[in-house]
Amino acid sequence: MNEKNKPILEVKGLKTHFTTKRGVSKAVDGIDFTLHKGETLGIVGESGCGKSMTSLSILRLIPSPPGKIAGGSVLFKGKDLVTMPEGEMREIRGNEISMIFQEPMTSLNPVIPVGEQIAEAIRLHQKLGKKAAWEKSVEMLRLVGIPSPEKRAKQEPFQLSGGMRQRVMIAMALACTPEVLIADEPTTALDVTIQSQILELIKDLQTKIGMGVIMITHDLGVVAETCDKVAVMYAGNIVEYASTEQIFANPKHPYTQGLLDSLPKINEDVDELKTIEGSIPSPYNMPSGCRFASRCPYKEEMCTSHKPELIEQNDGVKVRCWKYTDEWTGTIKKEEVV
């Protein structure tokens, strides 16, 4: 139990900036979270909120230049990945921390049989002979539920369906029994019936191997189904960080509330959907106050002038919003007096 309480991955104040002709884009701007063994953390947000950049930063896969990790640390079992030499980093990547991407076709080599590609990953990190690695790769394909894996291992990616390709990616990611799996929109390109198969598979393998999973997605349904904890991101910041139950039962940040309200529900009829007015601020020109202020229905003067911090509430939920601070209670009282 003690082992379980020790975080395997700790992200502290991580900042990833891109320097372009138009200026500095702060894609990830100071985020903190922790991941424990066997736990699934969801990172949700809309396009451009920095969720994918966060995952790429953890593995130091940011295209550089123009990208750069501008600050913060990523502690994996106590070691900082940000300052680690590239050689050591390579040993961790794909071995202790693995990643699956949204589009398996672009991450697989189109002219090499899939079994060989998995075997290559195994041989890179483990001292196994060619034959043993091949056998292990067939075994991995069987583990992820591919029928007749001996035959499939010899096939090239185009001969497999989308769902099967994603299974191959998972097989490759798990071949070295990683301690952390980062899944970046693993089911977004898949049909719903295949999506439920893949999510079930990840959950299943997670309990078998006991790895921590970071699930990056824009789909709140996927989060509700799979995650233990959720970090909601908006414009490069985490705006709310809580357990999945708390987020869905009692969302605190106006953005989280808006996000949940704007989803059409499968078991509920409404005439008109609630929307969040406006659109996200440009990453080159972030407002100095709360980044959500221009779209927020509760906006006060202080929101546009001062940026709120991510503050833990009594129930353990962390939220970045002035509404949940003493200062806000002050403004309310002032209003009431007037």
Add this chain to the structure above:
Amino acid sequence: METTAEKKIILEVDHLKQYFKVKTDSLFKPKTFVKAVDDVSFQLFEGETLSIVGESGCGKSTTGRAILRLDEPTDGQIFFAGKNILELSKKEMRKLRGDLQVIFQDPFASLNPRQTVKQILDEAMAIQEVVAKPQRMDRMLELLRYVGLPPESLDRYPHEFSGGQRQRIGIARALAVNPKLIICDEAVSALDVSIQAQILNLLKELQKQFQLTFLFISHDLSVVRHISDRVMVMYLGKVVEIAEKKTLFDSPLHPYTQALLSSIPTLDPTLKRERIILKGDVPSPMNPPSGCRFHTRCPFAMEKCKTEEPALKELDRNHFVSCHIAENLPQ
């Protein structure tokens, strides 16, 4: 059918087939076809929203394209306002496209990047000759107001807009020619949820205002549930179920529809549902299974399903299902 008498049919698709030839590697091998849409019939009533749902490759988009005659159908008939549109000449068809508009998934790919919004809207009106030249400016401003874009947008290019705004331009262009029927092919699928909600509201509002009929093609069942009056589920080129929205979502009869509905993630983490997880993948439409096309993945498949193709039957009022098992269930 009772509703046929009550409501006016605007579009009738009758035994539509759309086969695509596949290249074979030898001259002597028989020609093979992808049967993208295989014998599909349905009706669309004036002012309603009918959704077509299904997974990739089920033929939902192909059906939409066939109605617009963007692909020439292999067989079948399509009647729009009583006219068989497959018999129309190119010129007559172009004229008819004023009544039949489409909104695509990717608004960036369907808008000319070198045209300003003004040129885009102007061209649409000029081709259909719906508005005389002097009145076009007023009409354009009116259109922008309908879709919620500022008047300054007229002189800007598509790349200057966000995804949601571009979709609004696409909608304005569709509206420019006073259409009766709009086919929305995955019109909100590429948008973020908060923007998606804005566009869905806009579509609903415009439908009320202009008495539009929508054929809404989507893979997203929660969106479909929100916007539709009736829903049609397709699997491998066939219609498996058509029903009123409420009936379909509350009491689906086809095992595929049941599985599809149960695989949607819910937003309530405390709710642990009994989920039907289908085994395997969708079979290739080049070589579809014999009998009922779903039998390879169906949890209830019987011997009969492997050999005999089920017909689409009205099992309940306005509830059509093609399934041997559902047929024999006590009502």
